[in-house]
Amino acid sequence: MSDSLPADSVGIVTPQTYRFDTPIDLACGQALDSYQLVVETYGELNEDASNAVLICHALSGHHHAAGYHSAEERKPGWWDSCIGPGKPIDTDRFFVVSLNNLGGCHGSTGPNSNNPKTDKPYGPEFPVVTVQDWVKSQALLADRLGIQCWAAVVGGSLGGMQALQWSLDYPDRLRHAVVIASTPRLTAQNIAFNEVARQAITSDQEFHGGRYYDHGVIPRRGLMLARMVGHITYLSDASMGEKFGRELRDQAYKFGFDAEFQVESYLRYQGERFSETFDANTYLLMTRALDYFDPAHDFGGDLARAMTTAQCEFLVLSFSTDWRFNPSRSEEMVNAMIAARKRVSYAEIDAPWGHDAFLIPTPRYTSAFSAYMDRVAREVGA
Amino acid sequence: MRPDLEIIQNWIQPGHHVLDLGCGDGTLLDFLQRERGASGFGLEINPDHITTCMAKGVAVIEQNLDTQGLDNFDDNSFDVVLMTQALQAVRRPDKVLDEMLRMGREGIVTFPNFAHWRLRWGLALSGRMPESEALPYKWYNTPNIRLCTFKDFEALCRQKGIRIKSRRVVDGKHQNSWLARLWPNLLGEIAIYRITRENGT
Numbered sequence: 001m002s003d004s005l006p007a008d009s010v011g012i013v014t015p016q017t018y019r020f021d022t023p024i025d026l027a028c029g030q031a032l033d034s035y036q037l038v039v040e041t042y043g044e045l046n047e048d049a050s051n052a053v054l055i056c057h058a059l060s061g062h063h064h065a066a067g068y069h070s071a072e073e074r075k076p077g078w079w080d081s082c083i084g085p086g087k088p089i090d091t092d093r094f095f096v097v098s099l100n101n102l103g104g105c106h107g108s109t110g111p112n113s114n115n116p117k118t119d120k121p122y123g124p125e126f127p128v129v130t131v132q133d134w135v136k137s138q139a140l141l142a143d144r145l146g147i148q149c150w151a152a153v154v155g156g157s158l159g160g161m162q163a164l165q166w167s168l169d170y171p172d173r174l175r176h177a178v179v180i181a182s183t184p185r186l187t188a189q190n191i192a193f194n195e196v197a198r199q200a201i202t203s204d205q206e207f208h209g210g211r212y213y214d215h216g217v218i219p220r221r222g223l224m225l226a227r228m229v230g231h232i233t234y235l236s237d238a239s240m241g242e243k244f245g246r247e248l249r250d251q252a253y254k255f256g257f258d259a260e261f262q263v264e265s266y267l268r269y270q271g272e273r274f275s276e277t278f279d280a281n282t283y284l285l286m287t288r289a290l291d292y293f294d295p296a297h298d299f300g301g302d303l304a305r306a307m308t309t310a311q312c313e314f315l316v317l318s319f320s321t322d323w324r325f326n327p328s329r330s331e332e333m334v335n336a337m338i339a340a341r342k343r344v345s346y347a348e349i350d351a352p353w354g355h356d357a358f359l360i361p362t363p364r365y366t367s368a369f370s371a372y373m374d375r376v377a378r379e380v381g382a
Numbered sequence: 383m384r385p386d387l388e389i390i391q392n393w394i395q396p397g398h399h400v401l402d403l404g405c406g407d408g409t410l411l412d413f414l415q416r417e418r419g420a421s422g423f424g425l426e427i428n429p430d431h432i433t434t435c436m437a438k439g440v441a442v443i444e445q446n447l448d449t450q451g452l453d454n455f456d457d458n459s460f461d462v463v464l465m466t467q468a469l470q471a472v473r474r475p476d477k478v479l480d481e482m483l484r485m486g487r488e489g490i491v492t493f494p495n496f497a498h499w500r501l502r503w504g505l506a507l508s509g510r511m512p513e514s515e516a517l518p519y520k521w522y523n524t525p526n527i528r529l530c531t532f533k534d535f536e537a538l539c540r541q542k543g544i545r546i547k548s549r550r551v552v553d554g555k556h557q558n559s560w561l562a563r564l565w566p567n568l569l570g571e572i573a574i575y576r577i578t579r580e581n582g583t
Binding site: 313315331334335338339341343344345346347348350364367368371372374375379 | 432438443455
């Protein structure tokens with residue numbers, strides 16, 4: 001990055017670690033006796049703690065949602081396009097909280113953390129966590145931060161699922177849920193992609209049944225493949241076409257199987273970078289949390305019935321070229337909210353970037369999101 | 383206050399759940415929420431209007447009546463279904479009327495009158511497609527594809543067994559005029575109809 005920080009950046013931020021020593025019961029039946037969550041906050045909490053916004057991260061996200069950890073950091077947090085002064089989630093008005101979920105690999109307790117009982121990394125013994133578990137842990141974090149009621153809980157993709165779950169599990173603890181590029185449950189195709197990713201990881205010979213920490217190795221190839229297949233589903237055919245087309249790295253075909261097309265080397269590069277920074281067991285857990293998410297499950301598949309407890313107001317946004325969670329999945333959610341007589345606004349944003357569009361500012365997305373959040377801010381006097 | 387808003391407001395009771403088809407920038411819903419304590423949704427397809435609704439705190443859903451229909455709304459799920467200045471822009475206004483009275487106990491519809499004297503006069507004299515304050519478009523770029531007269535609309539209601547509970551006629555600026563009340567199909571520019579099913583109350 002340049003010497004000076006952009007004016008609409010939250011600037012240099014420092015993550016905080018919160019320790020919890022009261023056991024948390026998880027949906028799988030197990031409990032964690034103690035755990036920690038790594039959190040970043042931006043902006044100031046107002047006197048009556050009414051201006052707090054929770055940001056829930058997606059599959060490979062974490063607490064670092066906006067700003068920079070140091071002046072040398074090349075890239076800002078993963079949702080910097082939407083969080084900052086004057087941005088849709090305006091840090092001049094809101095107190096923004098972003099965390100790394102339980103099971104994560106960026107400082108919160110997860111498979112690569114030490115299990116106090118064995119003094120070795122949890123590895124495959126780390127319990128499978130669900131969206132509901134995350135929401136529960138986020139509510140405990142809110143207690144710790146003195147936030148009784150969020151002005152809004154906001155998330156894209158897997159983050160949107162958490163926002164939806166919040167509205168059902170803690171109906172009186174949020175005023176608005178903003179659910180972006182998300183879905184009320186995965187389709188068979190979605191689960192299939194996740195399974196390919198998991199198979200890539202678990203069949204890597206360096207995986208060692210999840211005990212790779214003990215062997216001083218990481219299942220790099222498996223993680224890389226998992227990320228490559230995931231990455232393809234996050235982009236659209238058109239955006240990939242525009243970025244790479246059929247461009248070759250050299251002029252001519254080589255009649256071999258090295259990366260000859262630009263898109264191949266791009267995917268390999270992205271996969272390799274990812275395999276260096278992400279934990280394989282966490283990837284398994286996060287994709288499983290995606291698979292399991294289905295609030296209608298306990299209501300005979302009737303999402304409208306599941307929605308009856310919700311009290312907050314909803315904003316649902318989808319993107320026209322998102323084929324991972326396409327707009328009809330968002331409409332399914334919206335229709336259930338309508339049937340349950342909840343207040344909901346919905347827009348399908350025309351954007352060419354596929355699922356990843358929720359991370360990329362486009363004029364309509366930014367203005368609709370800003371208009372809604374501006375109204376939330378006015379409502380809470382921020 | 384705009385007379386058409388005042389007229390419509392008087393037909394909405396506090397706490398009424400309303401659906402506004404083609405809600406535009408949400409002016410009417412915002413007004414009904416604040417003045418009448420109504421709740422409900424607007425449906426709209428114009429992105430700028432949708433954003434304006436969100437800023438106002440009007441619940442708005444992006445939905446195209448022509449391509450997506452209204453199946454996502456249950457029977458009798460609203461007290462009143464509104465449609466102001468949009469009937470003439472949908473592909474099948476007759477079907478939309480059926481849907482309005484399926485979803486709501488009552489419907490309120492406003493649309494421009496193609497039999498207004500100025501339009502008749504313009505067409506007769508110039509031989510060109512008429513334009514007016516209520517219809518400010520050229521024939522090739524108008525969103526209004528199903529123009530009708532008050533008489534046409536009332537004939538359709540009779541044919542469908544739709545009961546007209548009230549009709550108020552205003553001019554292009556939404557002003558009341560006694561002349562329009564006297565000869566509505568000739569002198570009225572916009573009508574506000576309050577309709578219900580034949581057996582409705």
